[in-house]
Amino acid sequence: MNRLSSRVILRSFILLYLVAFFAYLFLPLLYMSAAAFNQSRFPATVPWQGFTLEWFDALLNDSMLWSSLGNSLLVGAGVVALSVPIGLNAALLLHLLQKRVRTLAYGVMVSPILMPGVILGISTLVFWRGFDVGGGWHLAVLAQTTFIASYCMMMFQARLQRLDPTWEEAALDLGASHFQVMRRIMLPFLAPTAIGAAVIAFLQSFENYNTTLFVYGSDRTLTIYLAGKVRVGLTPAVNALSVIFILLTVAAAVLFEWRRRAEARPAARPVPAKASLGRAAPVPAE
Amino acid sequence: MSIGESVHLENVTMRFGDFTAVDDVSLEIEAGEFFSFLGPSGCGKTTILRMISGFNEPSAGRVLIGGRDMRGSGPNRRPTALIFQNLALFPLMPVWENVAFGLEMRGMARSARRRRAEELLDLVALGNAGDKRVADLSGGQRQRVAIARALAVEPKVMLLDEPLSALDLKLRQHMRAELRAIQKRTGVTFIYITHDQGEALTMSDRIAVMSRGRLEQVARPDAVYNEPATPFAASFVGEANIFQGRVVGLSAEEVEIETDLGRMRARNGGDLRQGDRAMLFVRPERSSIALGGDGGRIEAELVEMEFEGSFINLRLRAPNRQPIMVQMANDGGLGEMARMASVPVSFAARAAIALPEGELAHQ
Ligand SMILES: Nc1ncnc2c1ncn2[C@@H]1O[C@H](COP(=O)(O)OP(=O)(O)OP(=O)(O)O)[C@@H](O)[C@H]1O
Ligand SMILES: [Mg+2]
Numbered sequence: 281m282n283r284l285s286s287r288v289i290l291r292s293f294i295l296l297y298l299v300a301f302f303a304y305l306f307l308p309l310l311y312m313s314a315a316a317f318n319q320s321r322f323p324a325t326v327p328w329q330g331f332t333l334e335w336f337d338a339l340l341n342d343s344m345l346w347s348s349l350g351n352s353l354l355v356g357a358g359v360v361a362l363s364v365p366i367g368l369n370a371a372l373l374l375h376l377l378q379k380r381v382r383t384l385a386y387g388v389m390v391s392p393i394l395m396p397g398v399i400l401g402i403s404t405l406v407f408w409r410g411f412d413v414g415g416g417w418h419l420a421v422l423a424q425t426t427f428i429a430s431y432c433m434m435m436f437q438a439r440l441q442r443l444d445p446t447w448e449e450a451a452l453d454l455g456a457s458h459f460q461v462m463r464r465i466m467l468p469f470l471a472p473t474a475i476g477a478a479v480i481a482f483l484q485s486f487e488n489y490n491t492t493l494f495v496y497g498s499d500r501t502l503t504i505y506l507a508g509k510v511r512v513g514l515t516p517a518v519n520a521l522s523v524i525f526i527l528l529t530v531a532a533a534v535l536f537e538w539r540r541r542a543e544a545r546p547a548a549r550p551v552p553a554k555a556s557l558g559r560a561a562p563v564p565a566e
Numbered sequence: 567m568s569i570g571e572s573v574h575l576e577n578v579t580m581r582f583g584d585f586t587a588v589d590d591v592s593l594e595i596e597a598g599e600f601f602s603f604l605g606p607s608g609c610g611k612t613t614i615l616r617m618i619s620g621f622n623e624p625s626a627g628r629v630l631i632g633g634r635d636m637r638g639s640g641p642n643r644r645p646t647a648l649i650f651q652n653l654a655l656f657p658l659m660p661v662w663e664n665v666a667f668g669l670e671m672r673g674m675a676r677s678a679r680r681r682r683a684e685e686l687l688d689l690v691a692l693g694n695a696g697d698k699r700v701a702d703l704s705g706g707q708r709q710r711v712a713i714a715r716a717l718a719v720e721p722k723v724m725l726l727d728e729p730l731s732a733l734d735l736k737l738r739q740h741m742r743a744e745l746r747a748i749q750k751r752t753g754v755t756f757i758y759i760t761h762d763q764g765e766a767l768t769m770s771d772r773i774a775v776m777s778r779g780r781l782e783q784v785a786r787p788d789a790v791y792n793e794p795a796t797p798f799a800a801s802f803v804g805e806a807n808i809f810q811g812r813v814v815g816l817s818a819e820e821v822e823i824e825t826d827l828g829r830m831r832a833r834n835g836g837d838l839r840q841g842d843r844a845m846l847f848v849r850p851e852r853s854s855i856a857l858g859g860d861g862g863r864i865e866a867e868l869v870e871m872e873f874e875g876s877f878i879n880l881r882l883r884a885p886n887r888q889p890i891m892v893q894m895a896n897d898g899g900l901g902e903m904a905r906m907a908s909v910p911v912s913f914a915a916r917a918a919i920a921l922p923e924g925e926l927a928h929q
Contacts (some may be wrong), residue, residue, distance in 0.1 A: 446654035453619060453641045453648045454668035454719055464670075466657050 310525060316519035323516045335516040340348050343519060348505035351417055352486055355501055358421035359428055359485040360478045365431025366425065368470065373418040374433075375440050390434065392427040395512060397490030405494050415497025421497045428484045432477040570598040570755030571632035571645060571722035573618060578627035580613050581777075587613045589779040590627070595772075597632075598723075602758045604766040605776030606802070606927065611759040612651070613779075615725050618645060618757065619648045619701035629704030631723060642671075647716035651727040653708055654830050655700045661711055662687065662696035668719035686714040690748070706737045713748065723755045730765065763803050767791065775799045777927070792910055793835065795921065800847040802927035806854060807890050809846040809862070810923065813838050821920045826886045832918035843923040850879070850893040852917035866890050866911050882911060 311325050318338070319329040339345065370389055374382050392400060404423035405415065413419065443466070451461045489503040496504055506518060573595040588610040590721045603611045616622045617629055620641035622703075629636045636644055647668075656664050663670075664687050666679040674682070680696075687693055690710035700708065709729060716724055737876045746769050749756045760766050766773045767787040775782040775790060775798070782802075783795035785856040794800035801808065809830060815822030821834045822846050832846045848861065856862070866882035869889075873896075880892040892911055 295665075444652070444654065446650045446652055447656060449621060449641070450648070450654035451667065451671075453621075453646070454715070455642045455671045456667075457642065457671075459669055464667075465656065482598060 303443075309522075312519050313523050313526065315516050316523045318374050318516060321515065321521050323514055335520040338515065338517040339520045344500075345502070345505060345517075345521070348500045348502045351496075351499045352502040355417050355420045355424065355492075356482045356485040358418070359424045360481045362421065362425045363429040363432045363481040364474055364477050366429040367434075368436050368474065370429070370433040371436030371440055372466070374437055375443075386437075390430050393430045395427070397427070397488070397495070401491040401494035404491075415495045415499075417496070417499040417501075419495040419497065420492050420499065420501065423491045424488055426493070428481045431484060432481055435473055435477045435480065436470060439470055443469060569722070569753045572597045573615070573723055573757065574628075574633075575618075576628040576632040578614070578617060578624045578629060580610070580617060580622060581625040587779050588617070589773075591779075591781055592627075593774060593781065593784060595755065596860065597755055598753050600746065600756045600758065600769060600771045600870045600928045602766040602770040602773045603776055604760055604762060604763060604803070605772050609729065609776045610779040611761075611776060612727055615648065615727055615757065615759055618723070619725050620644045639895075640675075645722035646725055647719055647721035647723075648725040649712050649716055649727060649729045651729075651731070653712040653729070655708060655711060655715070657700050659700070660696065661692070661700060661703070663696050664698075664700065664711055665714045665718055667715060672719075682718065683714075684905055686718055687711075689717070689751075690714045690744075706741060707732050709733065709741060710744075715747070717748075717752065717754075721754060723757060724749075724757065726758045728759055728761070730760075738765075745769065767803070775802060777802070777925070794847065794921070795836070797845050797847075797921050797924040797926050800845075800919070800921065805850050805891060806847040807850065808926070809848075809888075811844060811846070813840055813842045813844050813920075816840055820915055823920060826861070827864050827884055827888075830918070831915040832861060832920040833916065835919040836921045838920055838922060844920045845923050846918055846920045848913045848918040850891040851877075853890070853892045853911055853913045854894060855880070855892060855909055856912050857910050859914050861913040861918045862913040863910060863912040864890065868906065868909050880909075882909060 281554060312323070315323045317331050317333070317375045318325055319332045319334070320327070360527065374386055374389070377385055401423050404419060404426065408414075408419060408422070447465050447469075448461055451465050452458075466514060488501075489507060492501055500508070509518070573593075575593040575595075578588060579586065579590045584756050591614065603614060605611055613622065617624050618631070620636065620639055620643070624635065631645060635690050641648075656667065659667070662680060662683040665683040666674075669682060670681045674716070684693070684696055687696055690713055692707060692710050692714070695703065695707065695711075700711070703711065729745075733741060742765060745758075758766075767790075769789055772784060772786055773783045773790050775796075777798045783790055783799040785793070785795070790799060790803055794803065794910065797808075800806055809823070809825045809827060811823040811825035811830070813821050814824045814829070816834070816839070819833060820828055820831050821838050821844065822831050823846055825846070830846055832848070838844050846862075848889070864884050866884050869883050870881040870882065872879040872881070876896055878894055878896055880894065882890045882892065884890055890911055
């Protein structure tokens with residue numbers, strides 16, 4: 281077989297793979313989205329019973345859904361407010377510890393991620409009942425934070441591993457106090473990660489069901505509300521909601537990418553060849 | 567600008583677990599001196615610097631700066647500024663903020679800081695780079711930013727840890743002169759670390775040659791080269807032909823040594839006595855192709871000639887197969903030598919130095 285034809289085969293194989301990959305990712309989304317515009321009483325695309333916007337109308341009038349969405353946002357904000365600082369402090373603590381102690385402490389800190397969410401939820405409920413605190417959005421925040429803070433910690437820790445320890449020493453040598461090192465060197469270095477951690481924390485909270493199930497009290501979050509609807513009968517209004525979320529996500533991603541490119545452009549001029557020489561201080565990528 | 571202060575090391579030892587990185591080092595570095603530590607990788611140079619700057623406390627002994635005992639003072643309370651092996655510039659700050667960092671930590675107002683940073687950048691010939699990002703600078707420019715940043719805090723003692731090792735040869739030579747000039751202009755004590763002997767010889771007022779955590783010799787560059795105190799110093803700094811043997815004769819200043827290649831004579835560099843095992847060192851440029859020479863004479867076989875323009879390096883082999891090097895001025899008489907089967911190598915006793923047998927540097 282000659283070289284050319286084997287390359288053609290390889291290329292068509294890759295093409296086929298890509299098509300299959302994206303079909304796997306997006307066909308369910310398209311199928312579910314189409315259901316939002318179907319006149320059928322159930323979330324389905326076949327049989328197609330005609331185009332309609334009535335499910336968006338139904339969605340708009342579902343006041344329970346909107347209040348549960350409000351609760352989800354509230355819980356998400358609370359989780360971000362707690363998890364990011366806790367994760368940051370945990371990572372900084374690990375950074376200070378001796379290597380052997382660090383491994384142990386790290387194990388303890390990531391264990392909530394490995395634990396089934398159900399257990400975290402039940403434990404939180406049982407623990408706070410001892411103080412006469414019942415379920416509600418505040419308890420949902422606490423329960424979710426137990427494991428989401430670990431995710432944040434891991435993100436900060438990954439970033440700290442790229443911190444050049446000589447920056448800290450250089451700052452001390454130039455007369456900085458430990459507090460000044462933190463404010464002027466460490467925190468600016470960790471700031472981009474804090475934003476990333478906040479986004480991840482929010483998304484984790486928003487989609488959480490297992491843990492929240494036991495602690496929401498009467499403040500139903502969106503996932504709890506939707507799960508409840510499965511039992512009494514789902515309508516394509518749920519699909520309409522999905523369409524809105526998909527559109528929002530795509531819009532956010534496009535906006536983010538567009539801004540990123542706009543920012544990257546002025547800095548993209550060529551760096552002098554010597555800048556890459558040898559052991560110069562590593563420059564973190566954004 | 568600030569004037570330098572002296573640095574005294576008194577029996578300083580540094581242990582990491584049961585490994586001794588610096589072993590009982592005593593040394594007086596004078597105020598305003600350009601002092602270099604020279605030694606192979608891992609001999610404890612950085613460790614000494616970190617003890618002077620306060621990042622490590624010595625396991626035993628004292629560090630005094632300007633006569634004051636520094637025990638218990640952290641790096642932010644010592645009148646020293648360290649230039650790190652990797653420079654450690656802050657990548658998230660523009661150049662001028664890097665330079666002004668120490669002033670910011672001291673609470674100087676922003677506009678005053680900016681002005682001072684510009685002055686210092688002028689001093690290191692980077693007048694218009696204040697607003698650039700560190701990542702956009704060349705290696706030599708970063709080097710100078712690191713120097714300006716250290717000078718900003720008006721240190722009494724500047725500590726430099728192989729600051730030129732990441733630069734290419736040309737830039738390195740340029741920066742040597744520049745560093746030396748800055749030191750002269752400011753009067754700050756410079757303590758410079760390098761494993762590059764050329765750097766140490768050309769820049770320093772004095773050099774400490776180190777091996778395995780110990781001082782081998784502390785002396786002026788010419789003395790280190792011409793009067794090495796130990797076999798390590800003699801073999802680490804510059805090239806040398808080395809002959810081993812036993813002392814068989816002693817006179818006022820000279821010793822006679824019985825070697826595999828016959829008897830040789832040299833200055834007595836280390837209290838050698840009758841019967842001692844000794845090593846004789848003679849530099850290639852002080853050996854010659856001639857019959858005379860009261861130090862020693864070897865009939866050697868010519869292996870290779872390296873023509874370098876103004877001088878010529880000859881690589882030869884002694885009857886016992888030991889390699890010998892001779893460097894001679896180019897006097898135009900090359901062709902004749904190439905035809906000779908064996909060449910007489912000789913040297914004057916004054917040109918050679920004999921030391922008690924000891925460890926050599928691996929090169
Ligand atoms: N914190 C430490 N813990 C254990 N050993 C150390 C520590 N710091 C240095 N050492 C050891 O001490 C010895 C001297 O190290 P040092 O960094 O002073 O060498 P150096 O002369 O600066 O070498 P180089 O030219 O490679 O920089 C080395 O063997 C090193 O492994
Ligand atoms: Mg070193």
